[in-house]
Amino acid sequence: MKVAILGGTGNFGKGISIRLSKVHDVILGSRFKEKAEEMATKYEREARASLSRIDGSLSGTTNEEAVSIARLVVTAINAGALESFLDSSSDFDWGSKLVLSPVTRFEYSKGIFTYRPFQSAGRELSAAQLIKQRLGDPAQVVSGMQLVPASKLADLDSKLGYDVPLCGPKEACAEVSGVLRCIDGLRFLYAGPLSISYSIEATLPLMLNIAVRNSLGEPGLRLV
Ligand SMILES: NC(=O)c1ccc[n+]([C@@H]2O[C@H](COP(=O)([O-])OP(=O)(O)OC[C@H]3O[C@@H](n4cnc5c(N)ncnc54)[C@H](OP(=O)(O)O)[C@@H]3O)[C@@H](O)[C@H]2O)c1
DSSP states (O other): OEEEEETTTSHHHHHHHHHHTTTSEEEEEESSHHHHHHHHHHHHHHHHHHOSOOOSEEEEEEHHHHHHHOSEEEEOOOGGGHHHHHHHTTTSOOTTOEEEEOOOOEEEETTEEEEOOEEETTEEEOHHHHHHHHHOTTOEEEEOOTTSOHHHHHOTTOOOOEEEEEESSHHHHHHHHHHHTTSTTEEEEEEESGGGHHHHHHHHHHHHHHHHHTTOOSOOOOOO
8 A cells, every 4th residue: 555654754754664664655755855755765775674575665755745645644743743734734635545643742841741632613632633623524534653652663673562542433443454564563453433532642641651750661552
């Protein structure tokens, strides 16, 4: 499948792009075409050095072109820039794309991580709900991967061993987990409708608060 990773030049984009390229044609998106092309070349070199077999590909282009090419679009955009990204991408070819949001916005102040949902017409929205609100129908938005640390994803020797709750339309979640299944060490679990994303996103600052006080390193989720 053709998978676009918007903001794929960032921390989270690196590991997911390289790991998906084992099977899928991955298109890194960026505001800057040259930056995306350079990063794609670099990631491809790393993929070839570390992975035994690559049946997919890695390329780079603008976010807009990446959306137009792909079936699955991952919004790996800096959380603080999500609203301005959505403002600037309203005329992209979102159509009936399948969109995966790994976004969660939180702040760190005085030793405490705090979830920061988005606001719309006096309502609090999770990042995934905001994306769905802006893209409208027929785009299908799934929320997931917020609780998988980018550094572990990017370490191709790391055995991940995490659970990944996915929420949104059930069939769309099944399609997303089918695409991501090539990433070894992740178990995808259906969590319910997109409204559940608020709880998933808010779990990350909770995990960070616990991790930092108990010297746990970068936390990930495993349900037992
Ligand atoms: N870091 C983690 O461990 C982790 C884990 C799971 C999920 N996530 C989520 O994944 C997303 C990306 O995280 P990250 O750590 O990779 O973030 P990041 O490195 O800070 O940023 C990702 C990309 O966002 C793009 N960007 C920055 N400002 C922008 C703007 N004003 N408009 C459009 N694009 C902009 C940049 O791409 P260009 O400059 O190339 O356009 C950048 O490379 C976040 O929403 C985060 O919540 C992160």
